[in-house]
Amino acid sequence: MDQLDLAEVHRFAARIAIEAGSYLRDQALARTQAGGASTALGDSIQIKENAADLVTKADMHSEHLISSAIRDRFPGHKIIGEESYSAGQEKRFLLDDDPTWIIDPLDGTVNFVHLFPTCCVSVGFCVNKKPVVGAIFAPILGGLHLTNASGSLYSAASGLGAWSTPISFPFSSSALSTPPADAPAYAKPAPWAHAVPLPYIPPQPLPADAPKGCLFTAEWGKARSDAPESNLTKKVNSFWNMAAEVGGRGGKGGMVHGVRSLGSAALDLVYVATGAVDVFWEGGCWEWDVCAGIVLIAEAGGRVVPSQPPSPAHLSDRSLPIPDADLGSRLYLAVRPCADTADESGREAQDRLVCEIWRRTELLDYKRPT
């Protein structure tokens, strides 16, 4: 393990995320009027029991591309992939201390099926159960064009920073070569040309009355039961609390600046890392949805913690430390990097925001199948 060069692993993760994303983009283009019928995807959409849970051959082939590249390059590494994992009945938490890749070959499958732009490939890498490298590539975010198009790469490695890079199609891996000598001098050296550091803007102070003024992302998800204690009911009530006027909803009104839902947890985490989104609160995610994004947020200076307080005392006793989220817990709350001020450190501001979210959101019930 000591020999692992995280900069090299970062470059490799970025490359395979882009290559899988380029393949997905080709599949999407093939369905368009402009792209013609060169590659038919129409017959490959399989509908599982729940209409909100689609899986495509493209999804499985994307995982195959990524897994094959990993096995070639790092034959000793383990791989946990969304598609192969989901195909089995086994949903126990399988991660151990070995070097392990955790990949979502297509996050936002529903979006991809509809050609809605917020879908991506998410490639994460863990050592000792800790996410240390992540690469997320959104291949159709800029539109579906045969020419003059580009995709968005967001990537990070522990200690080496978090980065955003425009990627042109067709992709050449030389785009990920080391940066030119006259590259801008950021706080950390850019990993390759045209990479810009995240967060995009330097961390800002947290408003005194947060979550008022915050941009909040959340996802409706696939669980749609109407029962009073269902996750859908709890989610809607939580979103409603976050949106309502201050003083509303029995005092839980958060008056956030906006509520956004993109249909991709990986991209929600990306936008927390860029600083655009102040808060992402979600239950139901699997490891492959969040592994890469956790590295991005950690390197950008944000935090990913449990979506609900470890104990009721955490709501009132600010001296109790707030732990990082457990990978595999399925319950996540991410907050953006915050600047230090005269009154509180950035970390204290994040803790304050976490408590304000916990107060306004309901306890979700997402467990692992046993």
Added chain:
Amino acid sequence: MDQLDLAEVHRFAARIAIEAGSYLRDQALARTQAGGASTALGDSIQIKENAADLVTKADMHSEHLISSAIRDRFPGHKIIGEESYSAGQEKRFLLDDDPTWIIDPLDGTVNFVHLFPTCCVSVGFCVNKKPVVGAIFAPILGGLHLTNASGSLYSAASGLGAWSTPISFPFSSSALSTPPADAPAYAKPAPWAHAVPLPYIPPQPLPADAPKGCLFTAEWGKARSDAPESNLTKKVNSFWNMAAEVGGRGGKGGMVHGVRSLGSAALDLVYVATGAVDVFWEGGCWEWDVCAGIVLIAEAGGRVVPSQPPSPAHLSDRSLPIPDADLGSRLYLAVRPCADTADESGREAQDRLVCEIWRRTELLDYKRPT
């Protein structure tokens, strides 16, 4: 009026939307770590009474750029702009039969302030109160990069089709010159190089059990009152109905494939025109939010109708015609292009979908100030 060449007006609208968007992008970049402090925007953010209603100097300057260009090129045309209109107390519906530009210099202001990518410039043009040209440009959708970046242009003109075009920075208006002789032959001639027709994929049939399987966009908006009859309450209940399992919510459960919120009505309409979004339902929009998007959807084969039935009878009597939405009504429901099938025409499918949405959504109360 007879002399107006809609192809030329289309090209002009696209150019000014891109130029204003390029300016907005520069302002956003200036706030980033990569862009440095070449243009400071930090001091220009004004907070109105409601924290969810921000306006920036960038917004006003964008409107100035657009209005100046219109006055130079079409000195006889009227202009209704979001910023200048909102600055006055007057909110009556001002549109008459004269050629009139209706512009939103920055749709998704909250997103822009946070550097969240779904913001855009929306430029619409009406004759005889009918929107006939529209151009929507999203300058930071692909990320905030100084180099190798591109933006997304979505535009349309009556009878000339709806189009998506990748735009590279820095923008040169020669990118909107007529297409090369070897340009692809679509059903309608492309207005310029690299433009691809909308919807991206040929219209698909509507599922028999729609809205199940549909991608639904909706916006939380700025009205956040917690009162039982408030627009927020009615919106949340409507979203909830759309999302819940079939049979849930007193039989109103729609089990849509996904619920998305982007924070920009103009981009919501764009994604209906691309075919990605099946349904957009919203109250509270002003003319400048929807004018350009209405042209895009009409040319793509979709429909924009009132968000609520003109009469209760419309819910049960399918023979009653469903009118187009009135520009200025503030209540809109947009549905995507649908293919004809053996059982129903595309138009009948759209009517069916409209009725299914009306049944599941509550009557909003957005009026014009008198």
